[in-house]
Amino acid sequence: MQYEITFAGFGGQGIMTAGKFLAQGAMNHGLEVAWVPSYGPEMRGGTAYCTVVISSKPVGSPVVKNPGIAVVMNRPSLDKFASQIKPDGILIINSSLIEATSEREDIFQVQVPCNKMSQEVLGIGRSANIAALGALLGVKEMIPKEEIEKVMETKFGKKPKILEDNLKIFRDAYELGKKQRKNA
Amino acid sequence: MAKILMKGSEAIGEAAIKAGCLSYFAYPITPQSEIAEYLAKRLPKIGGTFLQAESEIAASQMVFGAAGTGVRVMTTSSSPGISLMSEAMSYIAGAELPAVFVNIVRGGPGLGGILPSQGDYFQATKGAGHGNFRFLVLAPANVQEFVDYMIKAFPLAEKYRNPVMLVGDGLIAQMMEPVDFDNVASTPQGDVESWATTGCKDRETNLINSLFLDPLKLEKFNDKLADKYNRMRDEEVVYEEYAMDDDPDVVMVAYGTTSRVVKTAIDEFRKEDKLKVGLIRPITLFPFPMDVLRNLSAKSHVKAFGVVEMSIGQMLEDVKWATLERKPVEFFSRKGGIVPNPDETKDFIKNIFKKIGA
Structure with a gap:
């Protein structure tokens, strides 16, 4: 079993964090993981992306040309990564910021209003990444969602209100994703 | 402690500490500045020495000096920085001192780029500096292995009294992978009194030097180094x-x-x-x-x-x-x-x- 997931958006959208939470959760679940960030010369406000590889055996190539799953948080990321997804792969689109979808018909596309879901709970879109992660797990439960919740408890444990809000965003998004899964 | 998810650079820094290396001199360069950042945070808290030198040349000479006193010491850099260190590397090998160098190789030549490369293979294995010497060169392939070989690098450097280099690239330094420090233990340092400049009260003076003006003596010394590298060929291949x-x-x-x-x-x-x-x-x-x-x-x-x-x-x-x-x-x-x-x-x-x- 192996999953490759690319998270992409602009700097500040919590792209790296979403990937880290997933990698941490998968590791805690006893799986092999690698979290690979994009690094290199980037403009402020430019695209940031990371790839998480989750595997039942030691991760070979950490370089992934065609991920099975991509989570895109802004329009440039949709344009860049939708074409790279493997056939029959999954594309999670942050519909709060991206009106379009991909023209591809050989992938499963799910629109999730990530910023809106964060705003409804926090008043701001800061936890759009958590919504995206929740929706992703809803669509494809690569690891039990409780593993991610445990990671959030560790990270936000000292701030109960923040934890509670983020758990709500995560769970709501998970349910949204899960419904889509049933329709698929 | 179980497995933790850790960035390669930080794991390298932590592994050095676990190996008993409390002296680190460096000058930042992408893609491995996080090693310096990590050790700048950690070393002062545990009684170690972190010093950001004014250049790679200075950092490597500080490594030379510290190694001469018999402490475990390392520096880390990336390709252009390693080139600047080559003079000190030759002197350290010439003075038969143990030290650890990490090269997180980036694209070259010249300033090149900052992304992963293996273009420093010749430099690491054959041409780290002038004169007849070699590095013992280790090339781990993942974060855990980097940790394991960091731990081994110091005793190896001491066994041969010769610099050891670990080579990686920006991918390993920047990525996060699970690391287990549980089974990681440093090997105690052997005798340094016989060669290190620790103060010569009640004993003969130890001299750290790589100058041999008598050609016969220098030839003999070169032969001694050759024997050392042949011994590595016999005993250390992994x-x-x-x-x-x-x-x-x-x-x-x-x-x-x-x-x-x-x-x-x-x-x-x-x-x-x-x-x-x-x-x-x-x-x-x-x-x-x-x-x-x-x-x-x-x-x-x-x-x-x-x-x-x-x-x-x-x-x-x-x-x-x-x-x-x-x-x-x-x-x-x-x-x-x-x-x-x-x-x-x-x-x-x-x-x-x-x-x-x-």
């Missing part, structure tokens, strides 16, 4: 065999990040094409696993070798020499900071099989 159990027709050779890509390519190729291909992964680049490759080259089941590198062909020369080119040695590479992907590596393997008529 490599991994992957998918070698069923006498494969094609033997790939790759190290570090590239070896991981090759492993994935081998797995997929074996599944799709039902042809036998294996991998020899050198973990020590010097001493190079010469014998294993030479023996394989004489085996009838081996029809060809395939080398994959992120360079224009550096380890390739060692593979050609090791195998005496008894069988064709094919080569595939990406340069400039581009990591080969499994698909193109698989195509390379396919082409080798085509050439040997399978």
Whole structure:
């Protein structure tokens, strides 16, 4: 079993964090993981992306040309990564910021209003990444969602209100994703 | 403590501390500045010394000085910075001092780029500086292995009183992987009193020096170093065999990040094409696993070798020499900071099989 997931958006959208939470959760679940960030010369406000590889055996190539799953948080990321997804792969689109979808018909596309879901709970879109992660797990439960919740408890444990809000965003998004899964 | 998810750079820093290295001198350079950042935070808290030098030249000379006092010391840098350190490296080898260098290799030559490369193979294994000396060179392929070999690097440097270099790249330094520090324990340092400048009260003076104006003495010293490197060839070669159990027709050779890509390519190729291909992964680049490759080259089941590198062909020369080119040695590479992907590596393997008529 192996999953490759690319998270992409602009700097500040919590792209790296979403990937880290997933990698941490998968590791805690006893799986092999690698979290690979994009690094290199980037403009402020430019695209940031990371790839998480989750595997039942030691991760070979950490370089992934065609991920099975991509989570895109802004329009440039949709344009860049939708074409790279493997056939029959999954594309999670942050519909709060991206009106379009991909023209591809050989992938499963799910629109999730990530910023809106964060705003409804926090008043701001800061936890759009958590919504995206929740929706992703809803669509494809690569690891039990409780593993991610445990990671959030560790990270936000000292701030109960923040934890509670983020758990709500995560769970709501998970349910949204899960419904889509049933329709698929 | 169980496994933790850690960035390569930070794991390297933590491993150095676990190895008992409390002296670190460096100058920041992408893509490994996080090692310095991590140690700047950690070392002062545990009674260690972190010093950001004014340049790589200064940092490496500080390593020279500290090594002379018999403490465990290291520096880390990336390609252009390592070049600046080459003078001190030669002096440290010439003075027979233990020290650890980490080179997180980036694309070159010159300032090059900041992305992964293996273009410093020659420099690390053959030309780290002027004069007759070698580094013992280790090339881990993942974060855990980097930790394990950091721990081994210090006792190895002490065993031979010779610098040890670990080479990696920006991918390993920047990525996060699970690391287990539970079974990681430092080896106690042996006797340093016989050579280190620790204060010579009640004993003979120890002199740290690499100047031999008498040619006969210098020749003798060179011979002593040669013996040392021959001993490394006898005792320190480490490599991994992957998918070698069923006498494969094609033997790939790759190290570090590239070896991981090759492993994935081998797995997929074996599944799709039902042809036998294996991998020899050198973990020590010097001493190079010469014998294993030479023996394989004489085996009838081996029809060809395939080398994959992120360079224009550096380890390739060692593979050609090791195998005496008894069988064709094919080569595939990406340069400039581009990591080969499994698909193109698989195509390379396919082409080798085509050439040997399978």
